[in-house]
Amino acid sequence: MQLRIMGCSGGEAEGERLTGLLINGTVAIDAGSITQALSVAEQIRIRHIFISHSHLDHICTLPFFTKNIFGHTTGPVEIHALPETLDALRRHLFNDELWPDFSVIPTADHPTIRYTEVEPEKTYEVENVRITPIRVNHLVPCVGYKVEDDHSAFIFTSDTAQTDRIYQVANQTKNLKLFITEASFPNEQDWLAIASKHLTPKMLGEELKKLKVDVPVGIYHLTPGDKPVMLPQIQAIPDKRIHMLEQSAVFEF
Template sequence: MKVKILGAYGGRFGDLGTTCIQISEDTLIDAGNIMRSLGERCIQVNNIFLTHAHLDHIVDIPFMIDYTFRFREQPLNIYGHRETIEAVKDYIMNWNIWPEFSSIRLINSGDYAVNYYELLPETSFHTNGFDIYVFLSNHTVPTLSYVVKQNGVGFLFTGDTYRNPAVWEILNRDREIKVLITEVSFPSYMHNLAEVSKHHTPKTLREELKYLERDDLEIYIMHLKPNSLEELREEIRATLPTVKILDDGDEIII
C-alpha cells in the first residue's frame, strides 16, 4: 500500500502545500494541494474524503472541479461529516463564491458533476479496494479521523486534532494499522493557542504517546505551521526523535 503526501503543511507559504493525501490514483483524503501537486493528473481524481471544512483542507476542490469539468465522465464524489458537507455547499459551492457543481450536469455523461455523501462517525465501509473506518477527531469543528486498510494492513490519519483517547484505543487493539499520521501545528511555548484551536504541540503529542502500548508502529507528523517551521523541526527532533516529519511529495509504503 502506497500513501503519497501531496500537501503536508498547516498553511500556505511559498511552495508549501496544505493537507492532501493520495491513497490511489483516483482517491484523496482532503484537498489542500491538488492542483500544484498533480497537475493534469487531477483529472483522474473521482473521490475526496474530507476530514473537516477548514480552508486548508478544502481549498482546491473548487479549482479542481472547474478545471476537470469539461473532461469528466464520472462525478466527483465528496465524502465527509454532515457539517463538513453542509459547510462546503453553503459557503463555497453556493453560486456566490463558486458555482454549485452538484446541480450542473457533465457534458460527457449527463451525470451531475459533484455528488456529496455524508459519513457517520464510528462506521466502516468498503470502497474502491479500501476498507475504511471513520471516527471523530478532537478539533474545533466536527472532524473525522480515518483508518484506511488495503489487503489487511493500513494507516490511521487523525486529521487536525488535540488530545483524543480514541486514537490510542484503536491503535492498541488493531495491529493491522502499521502507520499513524498525525499532526503538530505549534511550538510548545504556544500551548495556549494550540489548546484553544485544538492542535498538538510536540509536548502534547509526546504526552499522548504515553498511551500507545505498541513499539511496532511508524509515526509521522504533518500540519506544521509555516511561520514556525524551523523551531518546530528542532523541537520535534529533540523531544520526539523516533517520529518522522512529512514534507510535500513524501511517500509512505505500508
C-alpha cells in the same frame, strides 16, 4: 497500497500547511493541495475525496479541482464528509457566489461532484480500500481516517487536540504501517494550541504515549513560519517512532 503525500507542511519544504493524501491514485483524503500536487491527468483519476473537516487548509483546492475535471469524468466524484462539513461546503464554498454549485452542474442528475455523508466508526469500501472515519477533537466537527486493504493500514488523525478514540483504534488495527498526526504550534504557544484545538510538540509527546504499537509516526501541520523553532522541539521528544512527514513522499505498503 500506495500513499502519496500531496501536501502536509511536515518536513523542511517551504509552503503553506495545505493538507492532502492520495491513495492508489484514485482516493484522496482532504483537498488542501490536489491541484498544486497533481497534473490534470492525475486529478481526473480521483473518484472519491474524504474530507476531515471544513477548515480551508483541508478543502481549498476543491473548487479548482471540480473545474479541472469538469467534462472529463464519466460519473460524479464523490465528496465524503460529516454532515456538518458538507453543509459548510454547500453554504460557504459551492454556493454560486464563491464558486458555482458543481453538485448540479452540468445537471442535477449527472453532476460533477456528489455529496455523501459519513458516519463515524462506519466503514466505507471504495476502489478496493476500506475507509473508517473516527471522530477527533478539533474546533469544528472533524474526523480522522483509518485506511486499510488486505495487506496494510494507516491512520491519519487530521487536526486534533488531545483525543483518545483514534489511539484505541490504532492499537487494535492489524497491519498498521503508519500513524500520521499533527503538531501545529511551538511549545511557547500552548495557549494558542489549546484555544484552536491543536497540539504543540510537548502535547504531541504526551499524546503518543497512548500509541502502543511500534509503527512510524508521521508529523504534519507545522505552522510554516515556526518550523525553525518547532523542528528541534519535535526532535527533543523521546520517541523513536517520530518522523517528519515530507511533502511529495510516496509510501508503498
